[in-house]
Amino acid sequence: MHEHKRNYYPYTRTIMIQPKFFYDTLASHGISFYAGVPDSLLKNLCAYITDHADERHNIIAANEGGAMGLAAGHYLATGQIPVVYMQNSGEGNIINPLASLTDKDVYNIPVLLVIGWRGKPGVHDEPQHVKQGKVTTGLLNTMGIDFTVLSKEEDKAAGQIKKAVEYMERTKECYALVIEKDTFDAYTLQNVVKNDLALSREEAIQTVAGVMDEKDVIVSTTGMISRELFEYRTAQDQGHERDFLTVGSMGHASQIALGIAMEKADRRIWCFDGDGACIMHMGGMAIVASKQPKNYVHVIFNNGAHDSVGGQPTVGLNIDLPRIARAVGYPHTYSVASKEDLLDVLDEIKSQEGLTLLEVKVRKGNRKDLGRPTTTPIQNKEALMAFLKD
């Protein structure tokens, strides 16, 4: 009876680390520079860093490889160990700088990597995280990066951090703290950068998908854009065969769309991109333009944020995406921020040929009950390939 009661003891609290504790512990070791790409597992920590590090000490990078570059630059200028934070999916983007910039065989530069472990074996997660979760620590081993899984108990975590710093100071090598789900306790971002745009991303997605021709195809980017598109098709009683939902591979949807567009000149291919994803591998726009696919419409739903992982800011609303597109060779470019203008522009786009960029400025946020695709990536691929054969 007593045992039974203990299991249900109402004051039992999950053990977690306060973001402040982590941040202050690093600061006590002289670590105060952060660069990275946000992750939902690190949302509370990222929020704390955003509120407490100034603009020169927390750079949300275009991609994780870029964050490594920023960190290396900071070290060269100050001699102080920097932090790069990321979701484990960003490991792919840091392999090259790890091997050819920071490694002891090259410049031997210490960086503390803070890596959110999505898809950890045994913990249920979305399909795009399964493989990455399995290879997260194996990749670190292969790259010769010493690491530890951060304890959720503050005193133990403090000991791990101390050891990590001593190791980095002694060897000048990188070290990784691998972060499991529910490691950081809640922290609510104070410095919320709001945009006062009227149109929601979901409505914008529905509006564009609603005017497509029957044989058109959409390649949508990772995160909520694909989830909202999937739910729209379900709500309309339509199949999902016209949409390639790029669940992972952030920043590469525009190239997948290009690969399809060049082979299927008789169909219009729409890329549904996010500002964070587009900026992550922005060079892709130059390659799209170099091929001048007449049947390609690149739509960027620009909310100035990494909305899908916590709403951390991107530079999306501070830059002129249509102008960038024109500069690299997109002949038609538009920017709209209301449903009426969006519908007008879609009419125009559909009445003409030629590579097009359409920026739709949208507000942040999503429906709270937004679901996830119920079909698997392989089912998605097979349905799309069959549809493209028709």
Ligand SMILES: Cc1ncc(C[n+]2csc(CCOP(=O)(O)OP(=O)(O)O)c2C)c(N)n1
């Ligand atoms: C290489 C890589 N880094 C980080 C992530 C985690 N991630 C998933 S969605 C997302 C934000 C996408 O932002 P954006 O493209 O602007 O679309 P939004 O969520 O704002 O609609 C991030 C950072 C990832 N999937 N892959």
